[in-house]
Amino acid sequence: xVENRRALDLIAHLIIWIGIALxxxxxxxxxxASTLSPQEFFSSSLPLLPGGxxxxxxxxxxxxxxxxxxxxxxxxxxxxSLVMALGIAIGKIIISLLAAYAIVFFRFRGRMLAFWTIxxxxxxxxxxxxxxxxxxxxxLDLLDSYTGLILPLIASATATFxxxxxxxxxxxxxxxxxRVDGAGPIRFLVDILLPLSRTNLAALFVxxxxxxxxxxxxxxxxxxxxxxxxxxxxxxxxxxxGDTDVRWEEVLPATVLAMLPPVLxxxxxxxxxxxxxxxxxx
Amino acid sequence: xxxSAVFTHRRLPWLLLAPQLAVxxxxxxxxxxxxxxxxxxxxxxxxxxxxFVGLENFTALFEDTRYLHVAGNTLVFSLGVTAVSMSLALxxxxxxxxxxxxxxxxxxxxxxxxAVAPALAGIIWxxxxxxxxxxxxxxxxSLGGHWNHQTNGTQAMIxxxxxxxxKQISYNFLFFLAGLQAIxxxxxxxxxxxxxxxxxxxxxxxxxxxxxxSFFLLVVNIVYAFFDxxxxxHTMTRGGPGDSTRILVYKVYEDSFIGLxxxxxxxxxxxxxxxxxxxxxxxxxxxxxxxxx
Numbered sequence: 001x002v003e004n005r006r007a008l009d010l011i012a013h014l015i016i017w018i019g020i021a022l023x024x025x026x027x028x029x030x031x032x033a034s035t036l037s038p039q040e041f042f043s044s045s046l047p048l049l050p051g052g053x054x055x056x057x058x059x060x061x062x063x064x065x066x067x068x069x070x071x072x073x074x075x076x077x078x079x080x081s082l083v084m085a086l087g088i089a090i091g092k093i094i095i096s097l098l099a100a101y102a103i104v105f106f107r108f109r110g111r112m113l114a115f116w117t118i119x120x121x122x123x124x125x126x127x128x129x130x131x132x133x134x135x136x137x138x139x140l141d142l143l144d145s146y147t148g149l150i151l152p153l154i155a156s157a158t159a160t161f162x163x164x165x166x167x168x169x170x171x172x173x174x175x176x177x178x179r180v181d182g183a184g185p186i187r188f189l190v191d192i193l194l195p196l197s198r199t200n201l202a203a204l205f206v207x208x209x210x211x212x213x214x215x216x217x218x219x220x221x222x223x224x225x226x227x228x229x230x231x232x233x234x235x236x237x238x239x240x241x242g243d244t245d246v247r248w249e250e251v252l253p254a255t256v257l258a259m260l261p262p263v264l265x266x267x268x269x270x271x272x273x274x275x276x277x278x279x280x281x282x
Numbered sequence: 283x284x285x286s287a288v289f290t291h292r293r294l295p296w297l298l299l300a301p302q303l304a305v306x307x308x309x310x311x312x313x314x315x316x317x318x319x320x321x322x323x324x325x326x327x328x329x330x331x332x333x334f335v336g337l338e339n340f341t342a343l344f345e346d347t348r349y350l351h352v353a354g355n356t357l358v359f360s361l362g363v364t365a366v367s368m369s370l371a372l373x374x375x376x377x378x379x380x381x382x383x384x385x386x387x388x389x390x391x392x393x394x395x396x397a398v399a400p401a402l403a404g405i406i407w408x409x410x411x412x413x414x415x416x417x418x419x420x421x422x423x424s425l426g427g428h429w430n431h432q433t434n435g436t437q438a439m440i441x442x443x444x445x446x447x448x449k450q451i452s453y454n455f456l457f458f459l460a461g462l463q464a465i466x467x468x469x470x471x472x473x474x475x476x477x478x479x480x481x482x483x484x485x486x487x488x489x490x491x492x493x494x495x496s497f498f499l500l501v502v503n504i505v506y507a508f509f510d511x512x513x514x515x516h517t518m519t520r521g522g523p524g525d526s527t528r529i530l531v532y533k534v535y536e537d538s539f540i541g542l543x544x545x546x547x548x549x550x551x552x553x554x555x556x557x558x559x560x561x562x563x564x565x566x567x568x569x570x571x572x573x574x575x
Binding site (some may be wrong): 006046110117132163216265 | 289292296298370381393396405407408512513534535550
């Protein structure tokens with residue numbers, strides 16, 4: 001600003017650093033504790049720097065299928081989570097792309113009806129229709145399957161709206177030109193619209209991947225077979241064994257591993273992430 | 283939604299819409315209708331008999347002091363989460379927007395908790411405040427306090443509010459920062475030249491201009507606290523001790539899958555459905571207005 005107040009600027013930096021410390025400290029503590037042996041863990045006070053059992057603890061949970069991890073290695077759970085997250089992200093993008101394309105580039109009877117039907121999904125989060133949705137999935141024999149984990153979650157009003165918003169900015173001359181050159185609707189979608197939407201699709205993918213990875217309630221109720229368990233849900237199961245039996249030296253590394261993929265996605269693709277987050281809410 | 287040049291096929295658009303509409307109808311619309319239907323029925327736990335009871339399931343809920351208590355908890359919880367996460371995020375966003383150097387770096391450090399699942403955020407905070415091994419609980423005890431959220435309901439509520447807010451700060455921060463960056467610099471410079479200091483500028487210019495963003499975030503945060511925090515509650519307290527951290531979504535889950543009280547859980551679903559519909563309508567009303575002006 002116009003005035004140059006060094007003291008004020010200094011205070012600003014100081015408060016931001018306190019804020020950052022508050023935000024980062026919980027994770028740092030968790031990481032430090034995840035590298036301790038059980039004995040160190042129960043000793044009087046927690047160190048502030050990582051201990052010497054990093055490799056041992058992480059190797060144990062990743063590859064061993066102990067009782068604490070319910071007979072399945074965390075590697076297997078991470079694999080299940082990856083399948084679910086990718087399935088949800090890609091599924092949402094494909095069906096929303098097709099729906100938005102139909103709504104923007106075609107005139108047909110029932111267009112608004114289709115639009116409002118998709119809009120309604122915003123008002124029906126899984127939490128308010130848990131039991132009936134569970135019954136539908138059970139009737140379709142999809143419990144304990146990847147299809148059952150993914151399919152009910154791929155309807156997406158937000159993705160459809162974002163793509164619709166973007167498609168509406170495509171100049172009509174472009175559609176005209178494509179038509180004059182003899183391109184049909186499918187050709188236009190694949191050869192012109194898709195390349196134009198690349199950034200938007202990537203931003204959507206980042207948001208939807210995080211959404212898919214972090215699903216909790218749905219996998220909790222639709223998977224009972226441990227080999228289908230996703231990592232986010234399983235960490236809770238590892239914890240729910242009674243207070244004295246909790247094996248923190250396995251729970252904490254599993255927690256860190258469970259949050260690593262989406263956190264890495266945010267850090268490595270920060271620009272796409274911010275774009276996706278802010279645009280899906282418009 | 284007008285693009286003048288369009289295709290005129292009749293069947294193709296429905297073919298393109300089919301997957302989205304099929305998923306929506308089978309897994310969203312149909313279960314919702316089913317929930318509304320079941321909320322008017324009384325059914326025994328074995329599904330042997332069902333009987334139409336009108337609004338009885340709803341009136342029973344509103345006469346149930348336990349349900350009202352849980353509704354009150356939900357209110358306290360969502361107001362707490364909204365207040366804590368929005369005020370901290372606003373403070374950090376205003377400061378990060380003001381500093382000349384390091385804003386990008388600060389942003390990176392502040393946004394990543396968004397990616398942490400609510401359930402995992404719960405585990406992290408549960409560990410920190412664990413009455414026997416948690417470092418923060420130990421610190422509180424060594425300072426002469428006494429922390430045990432497993433027996434103290436107020437402490438349990440504070441803990442779940444902290445865990446749920448922690449994750450949400452990032453989200454609010456990003457939106458406040460975007461809102462701040464949209465405020466024309468010339469406006470602030472003019473005010474500064476007229477002698478308004480940083481605090482006066484914030485109060486008279488920045489804060490009013492941020493009100494659309496704040497209102498939007500208010501709605502989003504309430505929705506988050508109502509619905510997305512199931513994992514936080516489930517990993518941390520399971521509604522306890524007693525009923526002190528039981529919130530509405532958690533009760534629906536319990537009554538559906540553990541209590542098998544079908545009519546009542548359907549009625550609770552319908553009430554939540556009305557809440558989320560109301561909030562969505564408010565949100566979209568406001569967005570339409572923002573687009574106009």
